[in-house]
Amino acid sequence: MSPLEILVVVVAVVAGSMVQATAGVGITDSGTQTITGASTFTAANAVDIILDDAANVFTGTVQFLASAGTLANVTILDPTPLHLQPAPYSHLTPPTYTEV
Numbered sequence: 001m002s003p004l005e006i007l008v009v010v011v012a013v014v015a016g017s018m019v020q021a022t023a024g025v026g027i028t029d030s031g032t033q034t035i036t037g038a039s040t041f042t043a044a045n046a047v048d049i050i051l052d053d054a055a056n057v058f059t060g061t062v063q064f065l066a067s068a069g070t071l072a073n074v075t076i077l078d079p080t081p082l083h084l085q086p087a088p089y090s091h092l093t094p095p096t097y098t099e100v
Contacts, residue, residue, distance in 0.1 A: 020040070021040075026072075029051045033051060038062075038063070045070065048072050
C-alpha cells in the first residue's frame with residue numbers, strides 16, 4: 001500500500017466517540033490514540049487497519065468494518081482491556097481475535 005492510499009490518524013485525544021471512515025484506503029496511526037467513548041473504524045474492501053502505537057487506549061467499545069467486502073488485516077495495540085464490538089458479518093466464518 002503506497003502512502004497515498006492510506007488515512008493516517010496522527011494523534012487523537014477524544015473525550016467521547018470516534019468514527020473514522022475512508023473510501024478506498026486503509027487506516028493507520030502515527031501517534032497515540034486515547035479515545036474514551038466508542039470507536040468505529042471503517043475502511044474499504046481488502047485494505048488494512050493498523051493502530052499499533054503501544055500507548056493507545058480505547059476505553060469504550062472498538063469496532064472494525066469494511067465498507068464493502070472484508071478487511072485484509074486489523075492490528076490494534078492497547079495495554080488496557082480491549083472491548084471489541086462484533087461486526088455484522090454476512091459470511092459464514094466469523095473473524096478470530098487474538099489477545100497478545
